[in-house]
Amino acid sequence: xxxxxxxxxxxxxxxxxxxxxxxxxxxxxxxxxxxxxxxxxxxxxxxxxxxxxxxxxxxxxxxxxxxxxxxxxxxxxxxxxxxxxxxxxxxxxxxxxxxxxxxxxxxxxxxxxxxxxxxxxxxxxxxxxxxxxxxxxxxxxxxxxxxxxxxxxxxxxxxxxxxxxxxxxxxxxxxxxxxxxxxxxxxxxxxxxxxxxxxxxxxxxxxxxxxxxxxxxxxxxxxxxxxxxxxxxxxxxxxxxxxxxxxxxxxxxxxxxxxxxxxxxxxxxxxxxxxxxxxxxxxxxxxxxxxxxxxxxxxxx
Ligand SMILES: [Zn+2]
Numbered sequence: 001x002x003x004x005x006x007x008x009x010x011x012x013x014x015x016x017x018x019x020x021x022x023x024x025x026x027x028x029x030x031x032x033x034x035x036x037x038x039x040x041x042x043x044x045x046x047x048x049x050x051x052x053x054x055x056x057x058x059x060x061x062x063x064x065x066x067x068x069x070x071x072x073x074x075x076x077x078x079x080x081x082x083x084x085x086x087x088x089x090x091x092x093x094x095x096x097x098x099x100x101x102x103x104x105x106x107x108x109x110x111x112x113x114x115x116x117x118x119x120x121x122x123x124x125x126x127x128x129x130x131x132x133x134x135x136x137x138x139x140x141x142x143x144x145x146x147x148x149x150x151x152x153x154x155x156x157x158x159x160x161x162x163x164x165x166x167x168x169x170x171x172x173x174x175x176x177x178x179x180x181x182x183x184x185x186x187x188x189x190x191x192x193x194x195x196x197x198x199x200x201x202x203x204x205x206x207x208x209x210x211x212x213x214x215x216x217x218x219x220x221x222x223x224x225x226x227x228x229x230x231x232x233x234x235x236x237x238x239x240x241x242x243x244x245x246x247x248x249x250x251x252x253x254x255x256x257x258x259x260x261x262x263x264x265x266x267x268x269x270x271x272x273x274x275x276x277x278x279x280x281x282x283x284x285x286x287x288x289x290x291x292x293x294x295x296x297x298x299x300x301x
Contacts, residue, residue: 002017005022039134040139062128071104076276077230077292090113095148096156097146106133116152119140155178158187175299184296187292188293190229191291194242198260210293213227221299224295230292231290
């Protein structure tokens with residue numbers, strides 16, 4: 001098995017063994033070579049594809065992620081889920097699949113979760129992650145299984161699975177890269193009836209029912225430990241916003257997106273408080289309702 005800066009990696013073109021640096025890496029099978037730029041290994045086989053997420057938004061995200069109720073609420077839910085369902089998380093090392101600008105990952109690292117690395121399909125997002133975290137980073141192909149070798153302890157995948165065409169295949173790829181007993185914590189957008197143009201501009205293929213996500217995890221071989229909705233207070237808001245369509249006036253989806261990312265002082269504080277109450281309820285039961293779903297699953301030993 002090849003290690004690059006401590007990460008088990010394989011050739012993205014032929015999935016063969018890599019003779020790994022640092023810097024860079026070369027495939028022993030097909031001879032392809034991969035560059036290391038500032039601690040980012042460009043592990044791509046040339047299929048970066050069309051960005052499923054407008055890179056223009058990355059710098060805005062970077063600024064709002066630490067304040068906006070949606071991002072703050074989501075990261076707290078993820079941390080609570082890890083503490084409850086993966087009690088030995090401090091002795092594992094988490095690798096983040098599709099880390100975006102890295103706000104959630106940096107928060108987990110600050111909260112005592114050991115982080116071993118992350119991958120994403122956008123160089124722009126990895127540049128932002130680099131400003132927040134000093135961990136090995138992989139630039140990977142969109143729409144393919146990430147080129148990871150076996151033996152990982154714990155994967156995070158936050159609002160990524162809904163972008164993937166074949167979600168069961170993607171989960172199966174993670175199952176194979178996990179050591180027996182390894183874990184996966186993930187979040188996805190929920191309630192297919194909320195799917196609208198805002199999902200389309202974010203290149204979402206779907207939103208999930210809890211039963212959909214359970215079935216995909218089952219088919220990939222995972223044992224499901226936790227499957228709960230969260231962000232229940234957002235469902236009525238999104239229903240109104242999305243079914244009436246234009247409470248903001250006749251705006252483009254890009255403008256609507258900028259509005260959704262705005263931090264409105266009173267509303268933001270109120271929502272953060274309501275979501276804290278929701279988390280207290282989640283410690284007792286899995287919620288059947290909410291605009292997102294959090295899951296924790298394990299590869300059986
Ligand atoms: Zn190769």
